[in-house]
Amino acid sequence: MQSLSLTIVFALGLSVAVGNGSPLPAQAAQDNLSKVTGSIKVEAGAHMGSINTVNGSVDISADANVGNVATVNGSIKLANGVHAGQLSTVNGSIRAGRETRTGSVSTVNGQIFIDRGSDVGGNVSTVNGAIGLVGTRVEGGIEMVNGDLTVGADSHVIGGIHYDKPGFQWFSLGNKAPRVVVGPAAQVEGAMVFEREVELYVHASARIGKVTGATAKAWSGSEPPPKD
Template identity: 70%
Template structure:
């Protein structure tokens, strides 16, 4: 997982050099949008190919479709009902609205939040950031190092959850343990493997796979337990 940062940087650089990754089949004939410096805004209902920039954020408005979406220094924001391919950034957050469909989602330094009714056709990953899901289906795994994780109400992770052991460069970020919450009606099909200490809370109505490296604390009600 710690090598993932370098892998993302290399893949982003290569993708920008050749125009990004593979677009979704339904929009393969659309034009790509590529910048080195500056933000990118995709209008509502637009149909575009890959979208990438190096220094800038990317915003895709309601009901638009895009291929792979990537930036190095900037955030990615998808409005409701967007269809997109892989989402990736190095230094920035990823935020998706309701009823969004995407491929794999990754960031190195930044948060990921995906709202109700959405589907991720791949993995979710971050090195130094939090992940929050509400009523979202993730077809792959969730991979993390630092940061809190909330598999919110009625979310479904078909893969597992893996927290990698932080390297020396991350130890200076503080002693607060990551907080992992699996909410009401949520489901994690695969194993949950923790190679570092975390605070793990699992709602009594949730269903999870085998847990290694942590002890789950059961909770009930609509609100997650308060932060220790």
């Protein structure tokens, strides 16, 4: 994950089409769109290729179909029903609405939230930020360093969960151990490996794989135990 920012910058450098920042019409051709400064908004039902910006956010409206989406300094937001390729940012959050379909989802400094009925065709990863899933299927795994994780009700993670050990550049004194919650009827098929201290809570109705580096605490009901 430490090479994520270099990967995104390299991908942006390969883009050749330049956008003007105005909303894209729903009947737009599947062209690529790239810019250096400014946000990008895609209108509902639009069909586009890859979308890249360096300093700006990307907002994809409902039922649009786009390729890979990348920014360096900015957030990515997908409305309900969006189909997209890989989603990646360095400094910014990623939020996907209901019934979205994407490739891998990654950020370095930011939160990730994916709503009910969605499907991620790869990994979900962040270094500094929380991840929240609700009723979401993740074909890959979840990769984290710092930040809380909620595999919410009815979510299904096939590739397991991995918390990497924080490097010196991510370390700060006084940080509490991340809180990991596996919710009602959720499934984590792969191994759950923790190379750092975490607080792990697993619902009585959830199913998980082998756990290494943490001790699971069972809970029941509709809400996880309150934070300390």
